Amino acid sequence: MAKPAPRSRQGTMKRLYLLRHTKSSWKEDDLSDHERPLAPRGRRAAPPIGVYLRDHAILPDLVLASSARRTRETWELVSLMLPKPPRVVYEDKLYLANADELLVRLRQAGDEADSVLIVGHNPGLQELAERLFGDGDAAGLAKLRGKFPTGGLALYQFDIDRWEELLPGIGRLTDFVVPRDLV
DSSP states (O other), rough: OOOOOOOOOOOOOEEEEEEEEOOOOOOTTTTTGGGBOOOOOHHHHHHHHHHHHHHHOOOEEEEEESSHHHHHHHHHHHHHSSOOOEEOOOOEEGTTTTTHHHHHHHSSSOOSSSSEEEOOTTTTTHEEEEEEEEEEEEHHHHHHHHHHTTTTTEEEEEOOOOGOOOTTTTTTEEEEEOGGGGG
């Protein structure tokens, strides 16, 4: 039996960017976890992430973000550095979502978006980043396995046509940066 010809991949690659919110504040005891704002350190760390995205021509087609205040504030500060902020959708179901929930949501992203950025929380983001790894930046993988800190950004590529094809172990990690790398 003849081996099937490989599918052509002319521009069908999908890209995923996983951004953990920057440092949040614990000063206001009367606020729920969902409503915790960014700490001053988190407010300073977010714009350099936007500069990194801009300078590396990383402009996602869609941003999916947790509805938590700290993720909203992180994205707002990051997006100020972009030439044209992408469409952003804040979702309650992404608040503290685990890796399985994030994967399900990504599979529903819609094929018009070739690149998606998720702004979310640990441990879900770190677990997802580890599960998606198939090859690529081994040093970046070791770094993110050690700790996916606030403001950490993992960049993945997938040789797939549709988000619904997204599976664990098929991602190519192209970079993992943390705020201290950007200043």
